[in-house]
Amino acid sequence: MRWNTAAAAALSLLVWTVQSLAQTAGLEAFQRPERVPFPASAPYSREVATLGKMLFFDPRLSSGQNISCSSCHNPSFGWEVPVPKAMGAAGTPVRRHAPTLLNAAWITPLLWDGRAASLEEQAIGPITAGDKMNATFSGITERLSAVRDYRLWFERLFPGKGIRKETVLTALATYQRTIVSGVASFDRWVEGDETAVSNAAKRGFALFTGRANCVSCHAGWMFTDNRLYDIGLQASDPGSGELEPPGKGQIHRFKTPGLRNISLRAPYMHDGSLASLEEVIRHYAAGGAAAPGRTPDIEGFAITGDEIADLIAFLETLTDTGTNVPSPILPAN
Known part of the structure; x- marks a missing residue:
């Protein structure tokens, strides 16, 4: 009996070691990148990003000067809004739920479709869409040019160009590329801190990458493969099927949204x-x-109530706890 007990204990330790090594190897695929990718045509500039942040929060980018980009992409709600459809400049709901801007520098292609x-x-789409900001770039240029500080900043950061469609879009995009999810408890677990997440979350991760196979679409550190799928919602919206030319x-x-x-x-x-x-x-x-x-494009899987709780416990570890995005002080007319 002693030999059998010792053998059983050794076998249990071996199984645990193999499982632990396999999990560690799996976690490596979810490590955060060290740098934010900026295109060569628009390299990172702290001043341009700061200008872009002001524009992002400035209602002067909408025709009625009553909403801004942040009205639909609120940092307090994961850069979305806590309603099914945000309200546009005309006071009516927009067509789709606002997608998050978290980690937008790594997302391609963009928008739900x-x-x-x-x-x-x-950025052109929501700014000019009639049910969203309903603006024109000629109108935006006129409104921003009436603000002395904007005139000075644009001329200094974009010499010889000043305020125009191209520079407004460059500033906005530069800021949006800096919208990166902060370090979460999951990241600390990836780096080797076994106490960073609960046992329930670890079981949820095993389900996520195993039987539930969520990872087949929600892959990598952002938890998205940047591809498009029909996930079986009862909706008439054709999604990417309405693009021209329509894709077969x-x-x-x-789009598969990231899960940060x-x-x-x-x-x-x-x-x-x-x-x-x-x-x-x-x-x-x-x-x-x-x-x-x-x-x-999805297949069902068996799951219990306890396993659902485990999956949710894992998903909650993807939320950072230290990110704070203060609203900028906008220049006066």
């Missing part, structure tokens, strides 16, 4: 139709809920 290739291109088989496909700070970003999905992380997990476990005849 993937229609924008760069942050500069992306792209109907109902939307996900616990702050309810409600979820491109239409804001799922109110909680539990609803999201149950949707995927059921294999979607699309109308008969549609074949979503």
